[in-house]
Amino acid sequence: MSTEIRYNEFVIKFANVNGSGSASANTFCARALFRMGIPVSAKNIFPSNIQGMPTWYEIRASQSGKLARRDGIDVMVAMNPQTYAQDLAEVVPGGTLLYDSSWPRTFERDDINVLGVPIAKLVARVFKDARQRQLFKNITYLGAMTLLLGIDIEVVTRLLAEQFRSKPDLVGPNVQALEIGREYLRANPPPPVPVQARASDAARGKIMITGNEAAALGAIYAGATVASWYPITPSTSLAEAFEKHARRLRKDDKGGLRAAVIQAEDELAAIGMAIGANWNGARAFTATSGPGISLMGEFLGLAYFAEIPVVLFDIQRGGPSTGMPTRTQQSDILACAYASHGDTRHVLLFPSDPNECFTFSAEAFDLADRLQTPVIVMSDLDIGMNDWVVDPLEWAEARVHDRGKLLTADALEQISDFARYRDVDGDAIGYRTVPGSHPDKGAYFTRGTSHNEYGGYTEDGNMHAETLRRLKRKFTTAAGLVPKPVVRTLSAKSRLGVINIGGTDLAVREAIDRFAAEGRGLNHMRIRAFPFTGEVAEFADRHDYVFVVEQNRDAQLRSLIVSETSIAGDKLVPILNFDGLPLTAASVHEAISDVLQSNPEVEEAVSAPLTVA
Amino acid sequence: MTYIKKPQFKHPGLARNSLGLTHRDYEGVVSTLCAGCGHDSVTAAIIEACFELAVPPHRVAKLSGIGCSSKTTNYFLNRSHGFNAVHGRMPSIATGANLANRDLLYVGVSGDGDSASIGLGQLCHAIRRRLDMVYIVENNGTYGLTKGQFSATNDRHSKSRRGAETPFDAIDLATLAIELGAGFVARSFSGDKQQLVPLIKAAMAYNGFALIDVISPCVTFNNHAASTKSYDYVRMHNEAVDRIDFVPDAKAITLDYGEGESVSVNLHDGSSITLRKIADDYDPRDQLAVLGTLRRDRAEGKVTTGLLFIDEAGGDLHAAIQTSSRPLNSYAMSELCPGTDKLAEINDQFR
Numbered sequence: 001m002s003t004e005i006r007y008n009e010f011v012i013k014f015a016n017v018n019g020s021g022s023a024s025a026n027t028f029c030a031r032a033l034f035r036m037g038i039p040v041s042a043k044n045i046f047p048s049n050i051q052g053m054p055t056w057y058e059i060r061a062s063q064s065g066k067l068a069r070r071d072g073i074d075v076m077v078a079m080n081p082q083t084y085a086q087d088l089a090e091v092v093p094g095g096t097l098l099y100d101s102s103w104p105r106t107f108e109r110d111d112i113n114v115l116g117v118p119i120a121k122l123v124a125r126v127f128k129d130a131r132q133r134q135l136f137k138n139i140t141y142l143g144a145m146t147l148l149l150g151i152d153i154e155v156v157t158r159l160l161a162e163q164f165r166s167k168p169d170l171v172g173p174n175v176q177a178l179e180i181g182r183e184y185l186r187a188n189p190p191p192p193v194p195v196q197a198r199a200s201d202a203a204r205g206k207i208m209i210t211g212n213e214a215a216a217l218g219a220i221y222a223g224a225t226v227a228s229w230y231p232i233t234p235s236t237s238l239a240e241a242f243e244k245h246a247r248r249l250r251k252d253d254k255g256g257l258r259a260a261v262i263q264a265e266d267e268l269a270a271i272g273m274a275i276g277a278n279w280n281g282a283r284a285f286t287a288t289s290g291p292g293i294s295l296m297g298e299f300l301g302l303a304y305f306a307e308i309p310v311v312l313f314d315i316q317r318g319g320p321s322t323g324m325p326t327r328t329q330q331s332d333i334l335a336c337a338y339a340s341h342g343d344t345r346h347v348l349l350f351p352s353d354p355n356e357c358f359t360f361s362a363e364a365f366d367l368a369d370r371l372q373t374p375v376i377v378m379s380d381l382d383i384g385m386n387d388w389v390v391d392p393l394e395w396a397e398a399r400v401h402d403r404g405k406l407l408t409a410d411a412l413e414q415i416s417d418f419a420r421y422r423d424v425d426g427d428a429i430g431y432r433t434v435p436g437s438h439p440d441k442g443a444y445f446t447r448g449t450s451h452n453e454y455g456g457y458t459e460d461g462n463m464h465a466e467t468l469r470r471l472k473r474k475f476t477t478a479a480g481l482v483p484k485p486v487v488r489t490l491s492a493k494s495r496l497g498v499i500n501i502g503g504t505d506l507a508v509r510e511a512i513d514r515f516a517a518e519g520r521g522l523n524h525m526r527i528r529a530f531p532f533t534g535e536v537a538e539f540a541d542r543h544d545y546v547f548v549v550e551q552n553r554d555a556q557l558r559s560l561i562v563s564e565t566s567i568a569g570d571k572l573v574p575i576l577n578f579d580g581l582p583l584t585a586a587s588v589h590e591a592i593s594d595v596l597q598s599n600p601e602v603e604e605a606v607s608a609p610l611t612v613a
Numbered sequence: 614m615t616y617i618k619k620p621q622f623k624h625p626g627l628a629r630n631s632l633g634l635t636h637r638d639y640e641g642v643v644s645t646l647c648a649g650c651g652h653d654s655v656t657a658a659i660i661e662a663c664f665e666l667a668v669p670p671h672r673v674a675k676l677s678g679i680g681c682s683s684k685t686t687n688y689f690l691n692r693s694h695g696f697n698a699v700h701g702r703m704p705s706i707a708t709g710a711n712l713a714n715r716d717l718l719y720v721g722v723s724g725d726g727d728s729a730s731i732g733l734g735q736l737c738h739a740i741r742r743r744l745d746m747v748y749i750v751e752n753n754g755t756y757g758l759t760k761g762q763f764s765a766t767n768d769r770h771s772k773s774r775r776g777a778e779t780p781f782d783a784i785d786l787a788t789l790a791i792e793l794g795a796g797f798v799a800r801s802f803s804g805d806k807q808q809l810v811p812l813i814k815a816a817m818a819y820n821g822f823a824l825i826d827v828i829s830p831c832v833t834f835n836n837h838a839a840s841t842k843s844y845d846y847v848r849m850h851n852e853a854v855d856r857i858d859f860v861p862d863a864k865a866i867t868l869d870y871g872e873g874e875s876v877s878v879n880l881h882d883g884s885s886i887t888l889r890k891i892a893d894d895y896d897p898r899d900q901l902a903v904l905g906t907l908r909r910d911r912a913e914g915k916v917t918t919g920l921l922f923i924d925e926a927g928g929d930l931h932a933a934i935q936t937s938s939r940p941l942n943s944y945a946m947s948e949l950c951p952g953t954d955k956l957a958e959i960n961d962q963f964r
Contacts, residue, residue: 035964206964207960207963207964208963208964209963213963217959220949220950220951221950221951221956222950223944223946223949223950224949225712225713225941225942225944225949226709226712226713226941228705228708228709228712249951249955250949252937252938252939254937254938255935256935256936256937256938256939257934257935257936257937258936258937258939258941258944258948258949259936259941260712260931260934260936260941261934262708262712262742262934264705264738265734265735265737265738266734268702268705268735269702269704269705269708269734269735269738270705271705272698272699272702272704272705272706272708272709272735273705273706273708273709273712274709275705275706275709276696276705276706276707276708276709276710276711276712276713277709277710277712277713277941277942278709278713279696279706279709279710279713280674280709280710280713280714280717280942281713281714281942282712282713282714282941282942284709284712284713298699298702299699299702302698302699392960393956393959393960394956395950395952395953395956396953397952397953401946401950403946433694434694434714434942435671435672435673435674435693435694435710435714435717436671436672436674436694436714436716436717437671438671439669439670439671439692440670440671440692443670443671443691443692443693443694443695444694444695445686445687445694445695445696445697446694446695446696446697447695447696447697448697448698448699449697456642457687
């Protein structure tokens with residue numbers, strides 16, 4: 001075992017029983033490390049259950065900013081006997097396993113330090129109430145961890161005080177519970193742990209936030225006033241965050257709310273209300289996950305065909321069917337791109353982290369209004385529900401909301417022959433009006449049946465075909481408006497590239513950096529929207545082989561690229577992950593390495609990187 | 614079928630309402646329904662009600678789902694925006710539209726397929742949220758556009774045109790609406806303009822969810838002798854509990870109905886409804902008694918019509934969720950976006 005101490009580069013994992021109150025203690029740990037200035041990422045790997053099933057919480061601390069999930073646990077806090085065996089196996093050689101030795105046992109590993117703390121017994125001596133005994137066990141192991149890892153106790157107690165600002169009575173017992181764990185380790189000093197935390201400024205200026213909260217704030221900043229939603233993991237916290245922030249930020253001087261949040265009876269009603277509100281000139285959205293997307297299909301087709309803006313957040317989870325509701329995936333790509341029957345297609349945005357959830361949320365409302373069509377923000381459980389350390393949210397004072405071609409009464413006055421669906425400007429987008437704006441101009445009939453340019457019913461085949469052609473042209477307009485990909489060229493000569501979307505980015509970047517360190521330069525493009533911009537084909541053209549990394553079984557992103565661009569499918573090599581966990585760099589590195597090793601012609605296409613990151 | 618505009622010619626002698634508008638200003642495109650369809654009479658009653666109330670057409674949003682009834686929103690109020698939603702989902706579109714602008718008059722037209730089958734859930738939830746809208750069900754007991762299948766409002770043992778009997782119980786939308794808390798529930802008959810027009814006017818003035826279940830015979834598929842939704846059947850079994858007169862401005866009118874007992878019900882907007890009772894013991898404000906009467910009449914094969922139930926106090930969704938009194942769609946983006954400085958404060962909450 002090495003005695004060298006590694007600072008601020010480690011993974012801690014808490015193995016708990018869900019419903020035992022562990023989540024807040026574990027979150028305190030992540031937040032304390034962040035407050036110490038250390039970049040962290042926290043992954044809550046939780047069951048679809050209320051009480052009694054295994055749940056885990058992983059914290060990766062990384063001074064160098066490598067914040068993808070990482071296997072190989074440096075310190076395991078094993079509080080769930082049900083999962084001892086698997087938790088034990090995940091600890092790296094030289095690592096530490098802390099467990100509740102109120103019921104002593106042996107662990108079959110001699111290459112790690114097993115640290116028994118009789119947590120339940122210690123807590124029972126001090127606290128009498130059964131619920132308190134349960135809850136304070138968590139704070140007690142947190143106390144032990146502060147001493148074990150060098151986590152600043154001052155920071156932890158300050159966090160506790162902030163957390164219980166409205167219930168100051170709880171601060172004392174919590175501090176006491178922390179002290180129980182610390183006191184035990186002082187009295188029974190463990191062998192030194194080779195990973196340690198120390199104050200840093202690597203995370204200075206950053207924020208720690210979930211994607212759902214950031215997306216909700218994006219909707220607030222975008223001027224959304226109507227949110228209709230149906231509870232479904234992992235999207236629920238987005239709608240709840242919107243309501244929370246609206247209650248603080250959107251009160252008028254009489255106490256009325258300049259927002260309306262409706263918990264709908266189902267996802268069909270949720271998207272229907274959002275469409276109705278957008279049709280009537282408000283900005284409205286709904287948030288859901290895979291099963292909700294399936295239910296919303298018919299309405300999405302209506303909004304596409306009747307050209308009504310609407311913003312939909314899809315916080316993807318493990319499918320198909322009910323699947324793994326509390327695990328992450330990117331498996332709704334095709335279902336969303338072509339949601340609903342007939343020739344439909346929808347604008348998709350792929351944020352990669354909470355910061356981009358904020359900007360893309362605001363952007364989605366502008367795009368929906370500009371393009372008069374649904375815009376789906378494709379987040380996932382990992383981005384949406386986990387705490388990420390990211391750059392602070394930014395809003396330029398000069399930023400102007402783009403309401404698109406929305407005619408006011410004055411503008412209508414200037415128009416002699418209003419036709420809702422006439423392509424006046426050649427961008428395939430007509431001008432729209434909202435009810436009640438002008439006494440005798442601008443009224444039209446919105447329908448899902450085929451219509452002429454005034455909105456009147458038609459069964460004229462040529463007219464129908466022309467509408468479908470125009471809607472397709474509108475997608476060319478869309479491709480010019482959506483966010484462009486982010487390209488990283490590590491080697492101009494390399495004929496190997498990697499394409500990915502969304503929350504896989506940290507793992508992909510880390511894997512690419514690892515290849516670069518090995519002398520292999522892979523270029524990288526993160527796609528941020530569908531329809532694909534020209535850069536996608538250009539990137540593929542510059543490379544002989546492009547690895548497409550995504551979290552689903554069927555290579556859905558790759559399929560979408562093949563069907564929507566001229567890129568030959570045989571140069572797109574799928575790298576797939578669909579176990580429901582946030583992606584690791586190691587798995588990406590391994591999968592790509594396997595392809596390189598077994599395909600000499602692919603291996604030849606890689607050349608030395610220009611820069612080693 | 615195409616989009617047929619009616620000629621613009623107006624006879625100079627046409628009556629005008631207080632806005633200076635004629636009936637023609639409240640009409641829509643030419644109906645494409647079958648000749649004699651009850652729905653066209655309902656359309657005419659809506660036009661009449663809007664004309665008499667002098668509703669500014671552009672302040673109305675017309676909403677519907679899918680089916681023959683849902684087509685009719687195109688046949689009235691050409692100057693209003695219309696929305697033909699997907700099948701059974703009009704209530705959610707109406708809810709969203711109403712959330713965006715609480716100041717418009719929302720008129721929904723639906724059918725028994727749209728409301729009692731595929732859209733029953735959305736209807737129920739719109740009612741329990743007290744969405745401020747007029748919801749007219751043109752109830753013909755059949756799926757007309759798909760050529761005559763039974764609907765869920767068909768009475769048990771009533772027969773199709775081909776003689777097949779429905780073995781299932783009917784959903785009575787009026788009773789259901791009262792149970793769910795609708796503040797204004799009426800039933801009428803498309804062939805009874807005298808009753809229907811004032812009911813629609815009162816529903817439009819009502820603050821809250823107003824449902825009118827209009828028996829509207831389908832001349833093509835459900836107007837035969839064995840149907841309980843035919844012209845003849847409804848005329849023979851119509852049990853009117855009251856006759857209503859709608860008074861737009863309560864202050865201007867003295868109640869001077871001499872014959873029989875009358876009840877004046879004041880509405881939120883200052884208007885009132887005067888009910889001339891036909892059934893002696895009927896009080897539309899007594900929910901329990903109303904439900905009893907409806908159940909008894911139904912057992913006896915009677916079609917109870919009139920203003921069946923009214924909750925005078927009213928109250929709507931916006932009051933429940935305390936939205937701003939100003940329509941949400943009237944706020945400029947600058948009034949809704951908290952701005953750059955506020956974001957610095959927000960960022961601090963995540964440190």
